Amino acid sequence: MNVGGAPAIDRRRVGWWLVAAGVAGIVGLFLYSFVGTFVLGLFVYYGARPVNRRIQRVVGSRGLSATVTLLFIVVPTLALLGYAGFVALRELTATLDSGTVTLLLNRLPGDQQTLAGVARNFPQFVQQLGDMSQFRQALQTAAGALGTLTTGLLHLTLALAFAFFLYRDGHRLQAWYRKTVGGRDTAAYSYLAGVDADLEVVYFGNVLTVLAVTLGSMAVYNGYNVLAPSAVELPFPTLLAVLTGLATFVPLVVGKLVYVPATALLAWRAVQADGSLLVYPAGFLVVVFLLLDILPQSVVRPYISGQTMHEGAVLFAYILGTALFGWYGLFLGPLLLVIVVQFANFVLEDLLWGRPFSPLPTDTTGLGTDPRGAKADTDAGADATDGGSNPDSSDAADEAEGEDEGKG
Structure with missing residues (x-):
């Protein structure tokens, strides 16, 4: 029985490894397709994580602290930087020659040429809206700039959502890694x-x-x-x-x-x-x-x-x-x-x-x-935020116990 059963067990294991490879390929495809969005989300997460931890100690809720961090810290900062970038882009296009500007803008996502044209000739663009003969051209320019802004806002929204879930549920991901891959x-x-x-x-x-x-x-x-x-x-x-x-x-x-x-x-x-x-x-x-x-x-x-x-x-x-x-x-x-x-x-x-x-x-x-030192800081932060009034840690523990019972 053991001799006959061993090949079947090996075949099942090989089959599951093939499934795991397929799953890894799917995840890799998504990460490759949206790599800029994910790394921007990581930057937002790590860039404001110390602030988020301070807020979390005050409000006692991961979800609320994540919302407050993004709405009142991250978004206003990004909006101010976006305005600065727009003004700087307008000044850049007025300073450098068109070839250098094109070389720089090609490293940015979307149709930055249209956006740069609107920034450089904004007064003329407004005047064109009042001239019916040039209204169609101005509308096409505006559509191109709107498409670029929409693409940028989509990536930014996804990055902020990614950072939000890391703030709220990152401790569960850490617990899964510690249990599945390796302990402390x-x-x-x-x-x-x-x-x-x-x-x-x-x-x-x-x-x-x-x-x-x-x-x-x-x-x-x-x-x-x-x-x-x-x-x-x-x-x-x-x-x-x-x-x-x-x-x-x-x-x-x-x-x-x-x-x-x-x-x-x-x-x-x-x-x-x-x-x-x-x-x-x-x-x-x-x-x-x-x-x-x-x-x-x-x-x-x-x-x-x-x-x-x-x-x-x-x-x-x-x-x-x-x-x-x-x-x-x-x-x-x-x-x-x-x-x-x-x-x-x-x-x-x-x-x-x-x-x-x-x-x-x-x-x-x-x-x-x-x-x-990093693990000590992590453990201290987890003890400070998972105890008392915060039910997230107990919920995660209950879910983990339920999964263990089901597997048993």
């Missing part, structure tokens, strides 16, 4: 804990520092133009603010790549107009040096999160990821970097030397978060 004292769990902690550092620490510098630059640059005479006004302030934020990715140099040449231009204009106007470029340099350079590097970035990844590696991950994958490479590049670094920390050395896999990191690299 296994290399599999330690690897995932290290990846999880480093993604929060990279997204919440580095990217949100860039966003903070961008918004601060918008306020400083546009505020300077309000106070300064027209002879020493800063050209394209919103575009320069976006570039200043992006320059924060560069270690040590940071915003100096933008505001130093801008100050030199203002000084040259002041000398050409009236030497007494040099006080405005000097004041501009002092303010931006303190608010957009010293403050972010010495206060904002260390306060947001400690740096566990090499700055140069993170810089190349952002740049090469964007160059290779397009707009979503800004978020996918750091994700791939974290996965590779933590693999080297946990798996590579034991795999090469044939040793048993250990939940402790090796000395292969000095990068990445130590999972022992």
Whole structure:
């Protein structure tokens, strides 16, 4: 019986492995088709997770805290950044030649050429709406821009929904992984804990520092133009603010790549107009040096999160990821970097030397978060939010027990 039954059991197992491969292929197809949406959702999730945890401790509900985080923190921030991006796009199209603009816009999703045309010639576009002879052309342009905006809003909505369910049900996913793949004292769990902690550092620490510098630059640059005479006004302030934020990715140099040449231009204009106007470029340099350079590097970035990844590696991950994958490479590049670094920390050395896999990191690299601290933080957060008035954890436990009884 055992000899005759063994092949049947093996055939069933092979059959189920084939089914598992098919399921994995389906999931992989969805991830590949919407990779930009999913990595944007991960960025939203990790970028606001510390805030969500604070809100959750106050309200005591995962669903309510997820809703509050997205509606009152994430969406207003994205709306402000979207407005800044639109203004910067308009200023960019007015500054660069059409060939360079086309090269840049091709890395963005949708028909950005139409959107750029509307941004660049918005007054003429409005005038065309009043001219019946040009109404059809204006309507076609508007339809193209609306299609681009609709596509962008669809991806954004899906990304926000993905982040919402991670906020609300992420603990259940973690519990399933811990029960099915590996417990807290296994290399599999330690690897995932290290990846999880480093993604929060990279997204919440580095990217949100860039966003903070961008918004601060918008306020400083546009505020300077309000106070300064027209002879020493800063050209394209919103575009320069976006570039200043992006320059924060560069270690040590940071915003100096933008505001130093801008100050030199203002000084040259002041000398050409009236030497007494040099006080405005000097004041501009002092303010931006303190608010957009010293403050972010010495206060904002260390306060947001400690740096566990090499700055140069993170810089190349952002740049090469964007160059290779397009707009979503800004978020996918750091994700791939974290996965590779933590693999080297946990798996590579034991795999090469044939040793048993250990939940402790090796000395292969000095990068990445130590999972022992990451697991402690995760457990403390789970204890703080799953106990008492929050029924989610008990519901998940009841569901798991019911599944076990059914399998038994």
